[in-house]
Ligand SMILES: CC(C)(COP(=O)(O)OP(=O)(O)OC[C@H]1O[C@@H](n2cnc3c(N)ncnc32)[C@H](O)[C@@H]1O)[C@@H](O)C(=O)NCCC(=O)NCCS
């Protein structure tokens with residue numbers, strides 16, 4: 274419990290640092306009407322966000338491969354936090370027991386991510402509990418990685434819950450990768466083999482894209498072809514240089 278309180282306090286402090294209007298960076302409560310915070314340092318920090326399966330990773334990968342930009346990925350940090358034997362994994366196992374333990378594992382026990390997903394995407398309280406455990410770890414990883422990359426002119430930060438977790442203050446530019454909810458659903462089902470109900474639950478766990486759109490600096494329409502998405506990136510990447 275002490276560690277959790279400490280983690281929660283760290284995140285609240287981060288939220289306060291990034292966005293003075295923030296009361297709790299973890300919250301997924303309705304949006305405030307205050308302007309979103311932005312990073313104003315010398316480095317360009319492109320925050321790529323969107324909805325689940327809207328195409329964030331595809332955009333991030335393109336920026337990294339075609340424009341050789343360093344890519345920081347919140348999903349990878351969250352995944353690292355839940356490797357076998359980590360403190361966060363032990364906490365999750367303590368809370369949910371064998372229900373989330375990978376079958377046939379010895380020591381240290383690996384998590385069954387599908388089982389954990391089933392829990393957190395069907396129960397908002399449990400989702401909040403997992404988020405208060407993982408998000409401070411993710412936030413620290415961003416801090417460390419950004420310090421390491423401080424000499425780079427431009428970095429890309431992929432953060433699915435950028436708005437929900439009030440992390441816009443990490444980014445100088447926020448790009449929203451957009452498509453329709455039925456497309457999100459279709460892509461989720463095709464990519465992850467989810468049922469329609471599971472896909473809908475996951476989409477409902479995030480702010481709807483219509484709520485995120487007005488908060489972004491750039492909306493990339495990824496409802497068409499992959500080529501059309503790449504074209505939009507090319508049209509907007511030229512302005513992405515180190516600040517004067
Ligand atoms: C539940 C878990 C184990 C499922 O793992 P899985 O490998 O199936 O999915 P993955 O981690 O690749 O996430 C896929 C997408 O799910 C969405 N998602 C993940 N966590 C959340 C969440 N707490 N709320 C809403 N959407 C979420 C994001 O769009 C993300 O890009 C995992 O998503 C997780 O640990 N989530 C809690 C941590 C978290 O909030 N991560 C978000 C980035 S900080």
Ligand SMILES: Nc1ncnc2c1ncn2[C@@H]1O[C@H](COP(=O)(O)OP(=O)(O)OP(=O)(O)O)[C@@H](O)[C@H]1O
Nearest residue numbers: 324325326327328329330331460464495497498499
């Ligand atoms: N324009 C597109 N047309 C068709 N399929 C697409 C398009 N863009 C992405 N996809 C596919 O949709 C799926 C989701 O894309 P991607 O993994 O990039 O989304 P994401 O936002 O990173 O997902 P998550 O939120 O789960 O991390 C992938 O299978 C990807 O290949």
